[in-house]
Amino acid sequence: IILLQHIHRIFTVGDQEVHALDDVSLEIAYGEYLSIMGPSGSGKSTLLNILGLLDTPTSGRYILDGRDITTLSPDEQASTRREKVGFVFQFFQLIPRLTAEQNVELPLVLAGTPPGERKKRTWKVLKAVGLENRMGHRPDQLSGGQRQRVAIARSTIMQPGVLLADEPTGNLDRHSGIEVIELLEELNRQGITLIVVTHDPEIGNRALRRIRLVDGRISCDHTGRID
């Protein structure tokens, strides 16, 4: 289970303070599928970064699998992140000198997976996002939406327990976007906890539980069908 208790995240720029997250509390069960929506600048990426152990709160507690994350050492946080969390970044964070295939394969290389199995799993996830003909391209030789799909493929290859997706369809046409969210939903059906940040209500409303963020606060946390 994921438990956020009274999370605050304050950024300081010069003498200006930005209260990016303002007393956020949230409980997420294993295997849940929820979306987070809200205006630009409302704190969605900041919330996801804290959930994904890429950032630490200014105050409040984050309990993951019964362990208080804020008490872990940086090394322990990094290994927890590698093992448990898949992340699709809003701006992909692909490695420029590696091809699409090498970018997707990288987590398996770091995990010591043998080459034969790596090739097989890498090809499988790249085919699932329609990029089997772009495997040798580097990021600068790919379109915006193709880079986004490489990032999605990479996030799924370790079959993490939790998958955090920050605007996974922002650069995709409607058809490719729906293919992507269906892929992520299939992983959720197999047991992965799925959290999707999105500006697109057509994507966000597919989740049964929908959280709305406004000015760093949860303004709405709703479970149930939309009519």
Add this chain to the structure above:
Amino acid sequence: IILLQHIHRIFTVGDQEVHALDDVSLEIAYGEYLSIMGPSGSGKSTLLNILGLLDTPTSGRYILDGRDITTLSPDEQASTRREKVGFVFQFFQLIPRLTAEQNVELPLVLAGTPPGERKKRTWKVLKAVGLENRMGHRPDQLSGGQRQRVAIARSTIMQPGVLLADEPTGNLDRHSGIEVIELLEELNRQGITLIVVTHDPEIGNRALRRIRLVDGRISCDHTGRID
């Protein structure tokens, strides 16, 4: 007037050829407002890069203001681009070490505009995209949609003859996205030729002329109201 005649753009990756644009011909009048839509990877950014003199065709002719662009020297192409074209990049291309204000002000600095007038015009366009409270933030201190709005503000500050926008609302919530497109449409009413690449039909269908790109070809070039 903008005239593309039988434009081809072929990329080579290893021994693979990608025919990103395949015999594209297009005529655009001064002051026109058109949208370009199509699947991920269909050639939209490539087309916009050629129109914006950021890339040269493999074959075909590009006539801008009666001059054949392909016959200009690189220096002449660069100065034509600076004077005539505003570009909103799909991934913003902001300068990491400069603040939002400095990023937006940069074209005016390069053009030799005096400091007093620069400050005034910079503040005006940043206010128009709702970022007057983020002027001192650097790109890594801004949300995704805020970075996108800085890129939009920067593209408008020189009041170019032609404004090319590649997915200007991809990282914005619906409300901010509509504010942005209304801002661009206001510039079009003042005389700027406006070309918007978008995946969002709600944005793309606002243009009276809509071009659809599929596999590097124009599959549809339609002028008239949508019912």
